[in-house]
Structure formats: structure tokens, C-alpha cells
Amino acid sequence: MNVPKKKNSLALLLKKLWISFKDLLPIIVVIAFFQVIVLKQPLPNFVEVVFGSVLVVFGLMFFVQGLEMGLFPIGEAMAHELARKGSLLWLLVFAFLLGFSTTIAEPALIAISAEAAKIAAGSNLISSSQESMHSYALGLRLSVAFSVGIAILIGVLRILRGWPIHYLIIGGYIVVMLMTLIAPKEIIGIAYDAGGVTTSTVTVPLVAALGVGLASIIKGRSPLLDGFGLIAFASLLPMIFVMGYGIIIF
């Protein structure tokens, strides 16, 4: 136990760095392989690329550290405290706001909505005025954010009530399938992608910690069986809402 503190933390740091590097190795290998062997071209801006890769490795390491020190503990702590407080209303309000607020600020969603507005204007589904494109994009963002809020709310309710997930999910997928058949073609691709885009790097760990935290503190719920599934809903509901938005608008 007499390991000098400095040496120990350096070893720990290197170990974490190595783990993070392993995560990124496949991408590096794939790109190097294709660039050098398939395309037979030297990498442009080699120094920048190497520098960027180093940043990515370090960034990932800090991110995971931050997850374990901050995000996971607070997620679980909030789940426990909200459950202990015993107020269903506040728990649901929290769940909804978590989904809504993180999604409305999501940069990927803002980008996709802007793209979608341009495409819709290009196909003359909406007028090409700035205002109309802007309101279309905003409408998309609001539907997605609203759907994610509801999704997390339903997910939390499911954990509390113990509803088995497969009925809800299968029901959801059937609704998606039906809507796909009647929705305007132009909105379908965006709707499907919206579902995938919403679950961001920061939302996911928090939502996972919340779900697992709730499931572990409530009697009769098993964390593995009941704790997950929030993200599944958060990817499914946007598809339904966006297609609904498309059906209403067009």
C-alpha cells in the first residue's frame, strides 16, 4: 500500500488512455486500409489528421471519466430521490422535461431539420420563403422534442407499473409500419432518421442511469429487465410524431 501516489495515478492515466485508444483503433485501421491499399492515395493533411486522432483518444478518455464521476452518479441519485419523494407527478414532469429539453437543443436535430426544410422547399411541398422554411424546421424540431419527452415519460411509467416492454414496443412498431404506408413519401426518410438522431451522447448515459436507478430502487423491478427501454422509446416515438407532422402539413 506504499505506492507513491504520483506513480500510481500516472499508471492509471496510461491505462485509461490505452482503453480509449483501443476503442478508436478499428476506425483508424479501416480508414488507413482503405486510403492506402484500396484508394492508393496518401493521406492529405497527415499532421492534422494525426493531431485530430490524438484529440479524439484523449477526449474519449475524459468523457468516460466524466461519465463515471459525474453523469452516472447524478442520474442514479436523482432516480433514487425522486422515487423516495414518492410523487409520481414530479417524476413524470422530470422525465418529460429531460427528454424535451435535451432534444430541442440537439445540434444534429437542428441540422437535419434545416436540411429537411431545404428539401421540402426544393420539391415545392412548402413555399421557398425563409419564413416558411424556418417554421417548417421549427415544427419538425418541436414534434421530435415533444415526442422524446413523451417517450421518456412513458418509459418511466413502464418501469413503475412494470408493463412488459414487448407489447409497447411491438405496438409502437406496428403503428410506425401503418403510418409509413400512408405518410407522404418525402417525410418518411426524415422521420426514420429523426428517430436515430435524437439520442445524443450526453442524453443516453443520463437516461440509462435514470432508468436503471429507478428500476433498482423500486421493489419488484429488476434493473436488467426493466431498467432499459427508455432509449428504445425515444427512438421510436419521433418516427411516429414526425410522420404525423408530415401527414398533417401535406
Place this chain on the structure above:
Amino acid sequence: MHFIFEAFEVLLSTIRDILPIIALITCFQLFILRQPIPHLRRLIIGGIYLVIGLAMFLIGLEKALFPVGKMMASQLSNPTFSGGEGAVLTDWKTYGWVYLFAALIGFSTTIAEPSLLAVAIKASEVSSGVISPWGLRITVAIGVAIGIALGAYRIVTGTPLHVYILAGYIVVVLQTFTTPKKMIALAYDSGGVTTSTVTVPLVAALGLGLSESVPGRNPALDGFGLIAFASLFPIITVMGYAQITHWFVKRQSNKRSKGEPQ
């Protein structure tokens, strides 16, 4: 100098993205729960690591991965590369390298995906190590690889998106009935989680590049949709993995009960 400015921008936007969550948590803790926040100092340090880590990650992606990846996506789908003179550009066989690239990039971006890592950590914790983080991540990565390769094939052949998706959903629904209950929710979550920071831009670039190169495809309609494939197939592979291991375990215990040597 330009780089420092860019880096600062990314840092600011990362902070801006995390602001809603911080505001929400702080408000709830102070006003509604009225509890002191446990281990506040550790939490704040963790939060700083998180923001800095994410910002560095994003900057590095913008500087290194995305330019190279996007360039490769457009080069590989470029007609002059695919077949040279006389290549039939609508023949799906012309695009062999693209499918390979799609599968490999799908696999490797999923391995690097921080959100998936977070879910895998939680799953391992909660199952007391029965589910190994790497095992889950590799299973999901294989699903994404298949999904994106198939999605690329779809863009080349031009068959409508919903046919594939509907077929995929039917497979998923059927699988759900036979998968051990404990893995169902996790499998569905894996699908939603994979399409995140690293995967989305590269996959979108690939989709756009392909749909612009293959004659007769409309980028607006066909550029999207790869993401949907990337979210769907991991669900199938994770449930498949659960079904296979369950079958193995059952076979072992059947052998044991019959007194056979294993």
C-alpha cells in the same frame, strides 16, 4: 490561431448543449427535491471532464475523421473508381468496395461510439458481469455493419426504403417472442443508441455520396435511410446473440440432466 478559435467554438457549443440538463437537474435538486447534492465537488469535476472530453472528441472528429471519411465515401462511390470505362453504374456488383467500406466503417464507428459504451457499462454492471461490455458492443457493431452494407446496396439498386424496413420490423417482432425476456429491452435500446455522434455524419456522407454517384437516384430521397438501417439491425443481432447463448445454455443443462459428458 484559426484552430484555437474553432476549438473554442466547439467548447462553447458543447457547454450550450449540456446546459438544459444542468439547468433541469439543478432546479429539481434545489427547488423540488430540496436535497443537498451528494459529492458535489466530485460531480463538478466529473462534469468538467465530461464537457472537455466531449469537446475534444468532437474537435478531433471534425479535424481528422470526418474530412477523411467523407472524402473516402465520395471517392469510393465515384464512378471512375468503381469501374473505370464501360462499367455499368446501376449494376450492384460494381460497388463491391463500397459495400465493404460501408460494413467496415459501420463496425468501427460503432465500436468507437461513446453512447454505446455508456450503455454497455451499465448493462455489465446490472447483469453482474454476465453481459460483457465488449461482447455487447461487438454484437451491436456487427449489426450496424450488416445494416449499413445492406443500406448501401439499397441505394444502388433503388428499391424503396419501406420494403426493407417493414421486413426488418417483422423479423424483429418475431424474434421478440422467442428471446429471453431480460435481453429484450437492452436489444431495443442498442438500436437507438448506435446512431450517435460518430456514426451519423459518416453514414450520412456515405449515403449522400452514393446517391449522388449512382445515376437515377435522388439524393433527397435516398441519402436518408442509412441511419434507419443502422438502428434496426443491431436489435436483430443482439436478440440473436441472446437467443443463441440461451439455446447453448439450455443444451448444456439438458446434457447435464441426462448424465452425458459435456
